[in-house]
Amino acid sequence: MTIHSHAPKGSVVDHQWAPVQELWFDDGTLILKAENSLFKIYGGFLAARSSVFRDMLAFPPPAEGNPMHDGCHIVTVYDSAADMALFLKAVFDSSFFEPPPTPTELHVVEGILRLSLKYDVQYLRRRALQHLLSTFPTSLQDWKQRDNKRTIPPVDNTPFVAFRAAREFDLDFLLPSILYCMSSHPFEKTLDHALWRDGQIELPWPDKRLCIIGRQKILMYQSQTALGMTKVSSVPVEGCTGESCTTTRLRCAEILNGWDIAGLLDYFEDNENVYAPDFCSVCRNAFEDMCNSTSQTLWNELPAMFDLPKWEALEKLKTSALEG
Structure with missing residues (x-):
C-alpha cells in the first residue's frame, strides 16, 4: 500500500475515478483508491480495526506529490474495487456482515476473507471462516444439519468457488467436505470448468487429478x-x-x-x-x-481419499485458524 506518487494532469482527481457513494462520507478523513473507485472513509476508525492500516497511517504522507480531494490525501490500494467495497462495508456497517446464523453470500465471504487477512482484521476473518464452516463442516454431525444451519445459499457451483478460496487461503480443513460436494456434481465441471457469476472456474491439472482420483474412491x-x-x-x-x-x-x-x-x-x-x-x-x-x-x-476416510491429513490434524488447523 502506497501513497499515489503522481498527481493527475490538470486536476487533483482523474475524471475516470468514480466515488462510491455508499462509502463516501462527507466528513471522512481518508480517501482510498482501488482500481478506479474512490472511498472516502474515517481513517482512525479503520486503523482501530486493522493493524496494517494503523501502521501505515501512523506516518503522515508527504505534503507534496500526492493527489488530494476534499482536503484528504488519496491512498492507492492494490485490491479489486469489488473486494474493497465489501471489506469497507463490513468495517463501517455492523449489519452488513454479521456472524452465523445471519445469512450471507459466497462472493461476499470470499472478498471479505481476502482483505481481512491482508489487512489483519481478525473479527471479520473469523466471521468469514464461520460462514464457510456452516456450509462445509468438519464433522458428519454438522454435515447432517448443514441444510438447516448453512448461511451460504446452495447456488449452483458453490463448492468450486469454495475450493478456490480454500486453496487461496490455505484452509485445508474445509477441503474434505468441499471435495465431496464437488464429487456430487457432473464430472465435466471438474474436467472442464464450472460457471460462476460472470466467469468460470477451471482447476489446475494437479487439482483436477486430485479430484478425479478422490471421486473414483468415493x-x-x-x-x-x-x-x-x-x-x-x-x-x-x-x-x-x-x-x-x-x-x-x-x-x-x-x-x-x-x-x-x-x-x-x-x-x-x-x-x-x-x-x-x-x-x-x-x-x-x-x-x-x-x-x-x-x-x-x-x-x-474422506481426507485420505483426497490425500489430506487425518481429521484430527485438520481439526487442529481449524482451531488455530479460528483463534489466530
Missing part, C-alpha cells in the same frame, strides 16, 4: 456399500414383518450402485421416497443403522 466405496446391501438382503432381518423389505433393499442397492456422483452421506435422508412405503419399521431402522454406519466410515 464411487468405489459406494459400490461396495451397495454390494453389502445385496448381501444383507439374502439374510432376513430378525423381526421383519414386511413382504417387500428384501426387494426394497435390493432396489436401494441398485440405485446407489448406478450413481456416478457422490451421494452416500445423504442417501438415507434423500431417498426416503424409495424405501419408506415398502420397509417395515424393523427393516427401516436396520437400514438407517446401516446407512449411518457406512456414512460415518466414508466421512472418516
Whole structure:
C-alpha cells in the first residue's frame, strides 16, 4: 500500500475515478483508491480495526506529490474495487456482515476473507471462516444439519468457488467436505470448468487429478456399500414383518450402485421416497443403522481419499485458524 506518487494532469482527481457513494462520507478523513473507485472513509476508525492500516497511517504522507480531494490525501490500494467495497462495508456497517446464523453470500465471504487477512482484521476473518464452516463442516454431525444451519445459499457451483478460496487461503480443513460436494456434481465441471457469476472456474491439472482420483474412491466405496446391501438382503432381518423389505433393499442397492456422483452421506435422508412405503419399521431402522454406519466410515476416510491429513490434524488447523 502506497501513497499515489503522481498527481493527475490538470486536476487533483482523474475524471475516470468514480466515488462510491455508499462509502463516501462527507466528513471522512481518508480517501482510498482501488482500481478506479474512490472511498472516502474515517481513517482512525479503520486503523482501530486493522493493524496494517494503523501502521501505515501512523506516518503522515508527504505534503507534496500526492493527489488530494476534499482536503484528504488519496491512498492507492492494490485490491479489486469489488473486494474493497465489501471489506469497507463490513468495517463501517455492523449489519452488513454479521456472524452465523445471519445469512450471507459466497462472493461476499470470499472478498471479505481476502482483505481481512491482508489487512489483519481478525473479527471479520473469523466471521468469514464461520460462514464457510456452516456450509462445509468438519464433522458428519454438522454435515447432517448443514441444510438447516448453512448461511451460504446452495447456488449452483458453490463448492468450486469454495475450493478456490480454500486453496487461496490455505484452509485445508474445509477441503474434505468441499471435495465431496464437488464429487456430487457432473464430472465435466471438474474436467472442464464450472460457471460462476460472470466467469468460470477451471482447476489446475494437479487439482483436477486430485479430484478425479478422490471421486473414483468415493464411487468405489459406494459400490461396495451397495454390494453389502445385496448381501444383507439374502439374510432376513430378525423381526421383519414386511413382504417387500428384501426387494426394497435390493432396489436401494441398485440405485446407489448406478450413481456416478457422490451421494452416500445423504442417501438415507434423500431417498426416503424409495424405501419408506415398502420397509417395515424393523427393516427401516436396520437400514438407517446401516446407512449411518457406512456414512460415518466414508466421512472418516474422506481426507485420505483426497490425500489430506487425518481429521484430527485438520481439526487442529481449524482451531488455530479460528483463534489466530
